[in-house]
Amino acid sequence: MRHLLGLFILITILSFSCTTEDTNAWRGLEIPAHFPDPVFQVIVSEKGFELGRKLFYDPILSRDNTISCGSCHIQGSAFSHHGHDVSHGIDDRLGSRNAPAVQNMIWNSSFFWDGGVSHIDLISVSPIQNELEMDESFVNVIRKLNLKEDYRKLFKEVFGTDSVSGAYFLTAMSQFMSMLVTADSRYDRYVLGDATALDAVELEGKQLFEQKCASCHVGVLQSDFSFRNNGLKSEPFRDGGRYHVSLIESDKGKFKVPSLRNVAITAPYMHDGSLRTLESVLAHYALGVQKSSTLDPELEKNGVIGIPMSTEERTAIIRFLHTLTDDKFIRDPRFSEP
Amino acid sequence: MKFNSFSFLFSASLFAIVMSFSACHEHDDELTGTGSLEIEFDHLAGGQTLELGKSYTNAAGEAMSFSEFKYYVSNFSLVKSDGSVFTVPKDDCYFLISEKADGKNGTVKIDNIPAGDYKEFRFIIGVDSLKSVSPAAERTGVLDPAGEGAGMYWAWNSGYIFVKVEGESPAAPLDSVAGTRRFRYHIGLFGGFSAPTLNNIKSVSLSDAHGDVAKVRNSDHHAPHLHLYVDVLEMFTGPNNISVATNPTVMASPFSKNLADNYQDMFVLDHIHN
Numbered sequence: 365m366r367h368l369l370g371l372f373i374l375i376t377i378l379s380f381s382c383t384t385e386d387t388n389a390w391r392g393l394e395i396p397a398h399f400p401d402p403v404f405q406v407i408v409s410e411k412g413f414e415l416g417r418k419l420f421y422d423p424i425l426s427r428d429n430t431i432s433c434g435s436c437h438i439q440g441s442a443f444s445h446h447g448h449d450v451s452h453g454i455d456d457r458l459g460s461r462n463a464p465a466v467q468n469m470i471w472n473s474s475f476f477w478d479g480g481v482s483h484i485d486l487i488s489v490s491p492i493q494n495e496l497e498m499d500e501s502f503v504n505v506i507r508k509l510n511l512k513e514d515y516r517k518l519f520k521e522v523f524g525t526d527s528v529s530g531a532y533f534l535t536a537m538s539q540f541m542s543m544l545v546t547a548d549s550r551y552d553r554y555v556l557g558d559a560t561a562l563d564a565v566e567l568e569g570k571q572l573f574e575q576k577c578a579s580c581h582v583g584v585l586q587s588d589f590s591f592r593n594n595g596l597k598s599e600p601f602r603d604g605g606r607y608h609v610s611l612i613e614s615d616k617g618k619f620k621v622p623s624l625r626n627v628a629i630t631a632p633y634m635h636d637g638s639l640r641t642l643e644s645v646l647a648h649y650a651l652g653v654q655k656s657s658t659l660d661p662e663l664e665k666n667g668v669i670g671i672p673m674s675t676e677e678r679t680a681i682i683r684f685l686h687t688l689t690d691d692k693f694i695r696d697p698r699f700s701e702p
Numbered sequence: 703m704k705f706n707s708f709s710f711l712f713s714a715s716l717f718a719i720v721m722s723f724s725a726c727h728e729h730d731d732e733l734t735g736t737g738s739l740e741i742e743f744d745h746l747a748g749g750q751t752l753e754l755g756k757s758y759t760n761a762a763g764e765a766m767s768f769s770e771f772k773y774y775v776s777n778f779s780l781v782k783s784d785g786s787v788f789t790v791p792k793d794d795c796y797f798l799i800s801e802k803a804d805g806k807n808g809t810v811k812i813d814n815i816p817a818g819d820y821k822e823f824r825f826i827i828g829v830d831s832l833k834s835v836s837p838a839a840e841r842t843g844v845l846d847p848a849g850e851g852a853g854m855y856w857a858w859n860s861g862y863i864f865v866k867v868e869g870e871s872p873a874a875p876l877d878s879v880a881g882t883r884r885f886r887y888h889i890g891l892f893g894g895f896s897a898p899t900l901n902n903i904k905s906v907s908l909s910d911a912h913g914d915v916a917k918v919r920n921s922d923h924h925a926p927h928l929h930l931y932v933d934v935l936e937m938f939t940g941p942n943n944i945s946v947a948t949n950p951t952v953m954a955s956p957f958s959k960n961l962a963d964n965y966q967d968m969f970v971l972d973h974i975h976n
Binding site for chain 1: 895
């Protein structure tokens, strides 16, 4: 009888937890009402997303099975590599660029700092094969996955095939990455009509940001996704950036304008991770811009190098940048290591 | 007897009529329906049969031996004698041709071609820009970077390598670690997906020097066979002479244009078997 009672309680608890689960039921890929149309239309299924999530956190993608995507793209830092100027990959080798945040991917018109990858599906081949990151061959990743019965089973459930193929691997990765949508910061609530979501200083910072920063950091995603030289370095450029992709001389030293969503938690900053704090970023734009032949015209207006900003103005802008943090996104259990 | 002779004549003429109808019918049948075309890519080096590992001399006078010679051809269209053009459905004709160690070169077959006489054969060297920016699901077969297309894809630039030539040459600089003198030519770049950049896709148009045509007939017939000569040393001469000593490694750089301008003329239609 006591056993039966225990069972009854257990069932009750289970059914309650099921009810709670239901509020987190699969809703698919949702486009926030205040966002523009995405560049990529990715069809996401629950099982495809879950498979992509498993792969994202699986070090099998690296040569010696030590590094996963999640090793350098940490959820708590909006899937960036907090604290590392340039990312350290396999054998602790150092890359030359800072790991960008994996968020709102379907609104990007190209990927990586130099925009070398043109389709969301093709993103993961690059870090897998980069010898400073995972240093593995894409062919071998697919071979290793095919040796694992659980993966063969999962790929069959999602794609109906008996073996793991490169195309389906990439599609699963896209499904996971497409779901990483961050659109629930205090700034978003303000945009959606909650006038109390920002305080007076943050609102002042927002206005200053719109005057001084929004010619490049445009709109609700704070980026026009163009390639610009922000005056971090002068010639000769150690990293040619966009030039490596376009081979156009005037692209030397240009990098993609990043979205500023979750910027307060994705330090360090810039393509090379050389600026550690938002204060140093604002100080760079106000005082430290280096002149060069490809410097963005927005940073050289009326013969003035940089963006004139007082200390108070910079402080207000930084207060505003903190309102772009989406606490729900960085704690969303759907996106964490399974 | 008379009846018989009439009967014979009648039968004979009936037979002749039936025969002529059936001949007509057969003739119609030949030029209706669809057939196939085979294209052989026969690899040479300076006019000799290419053998991997054997030494040849380029136009700059440098000795070169090849370990790899591999390229994409795609987007075929075929011109009939009357000038009409049949464009082969794009997804049926991405081919990755590779010089094999056993000397067997690639012969590819294109099916479902409307029957007819074809005088001109057009294709591109490389992979078109649309396919180069397509989602993963459309990159199958030779275009799968994790499959047959491995080693022919730049992950950081999401583009394909169109033509890959590697080997050794005494003119190449010494790699002190490996103790080898290697050259590497990986030529790609499809023109950029957002802003125009260097485009090394080259169009080729071939026809027989003697005016021979490829007679594509319905599938009951033997497929005509184009025998192409592809001379790897043409990569190093033509509009631009390439020196291994000066440019031992060429990949995604502005200089790659010089090799692309050379490989445009690398394909020659030697003859057609019907």
